Amino acid sequence: MDAEPNWNRMVRDQWEFHWEHQLRDRLAGLTDDEYLWSPVPDAWSVRPRGASPSQFGAGDFLIDFAYPTPEPAPFTTIAWRLGHVVVGVLAMRNATHFGAPPASYEGWEYAGDAATALDQLHAQLATWTAGVRALGEDGLLVPVGDNEPYPELPMGDLVLHIHRELIHHLSEVCLLRDLHLHTHRTATAGAAR
Numbered sequence: 001m002d003a004e005p006n007w008n009r010m011v012r013d014q015w016e017f018h019w020e021h022q023l024r025d026r027l028a029g030l031t032d033d034e035y036l037w038s039p040v041p042d043a044w045s046v047r048p049r050g051a052s053p054s055q056f057g058a059g060d061f062l063i064d065f066a067y068p069t070p071e072p073a074p075f076t077t078i079a080w081r082l083g084h085v086v087v088g089v090l091a092m093r094n095a096t097h098f099g100a101p102p103a104s105y106e107g108w109e110y111a112g113d114a115a116t117a118l119d120q121l122h123a124q125l126a127t128w129t130a131g132v133r134a135l136g137e138d139g140l141l142v143p144v145g146d147n148e149p150y151p152e153l154p155m156g157d158l159v160l161h162i163h164r165e166l167i168h169h170l171s172e173v174c175l176l177r178d179l180h181l182h183t184h185r186t187a188t189a190g191a192a193r
Helices: 007-027 032-036 078-098 114-139 155-192
Strands: 046-048 061-064
Touching (some): 046 078, 078 155
16 A cells, blocks of 8 residues: 555546445436426426427537527436536536547537437546646646636546536436336236236
8 A cells, every 4th residue: 555645546446336336236227208207397308409499519409409598407318417427527528628629518429318318427537537647736726717617726626526426416317217117017017017
């Protein structure tokens, strides 16, 4: 064991442990039905272009969005939550800090199916993890800069924030998968009687 703490390893472990032991396997096998399922009316989701008056994106599928966010904030589907994580949490930061192509909610080609969304997630996670690793110890102390809301904060603060966002939103996705399973299992069992 190292005599000196390795802060870069520790901040990566915060996320990587959770991913390896709790989230990755829970997201595997996500179906299109789960991905697009809306447990409540008027939930924000990812939809074909033109299916909603408030959509952002550049491809055939767009994400529901409005600024400012309505009060109360709309409930969001797995598709919306994965779109938010892929673009707003990861891709925009990967572009700003780790040399990835520019990304924005307005310019993203959102996934119309679960497999594509998971591929996008895995690609962005790989870029993020490699970027954080490459920061080393000293890079965690460098200010994040003007592309972030608090430019004077060190990169370590941003890394911890992004990891909290990933754990938070992807845990919500897992909960929605559980709700989908139990809602549909109950409905199927009731119909069989």
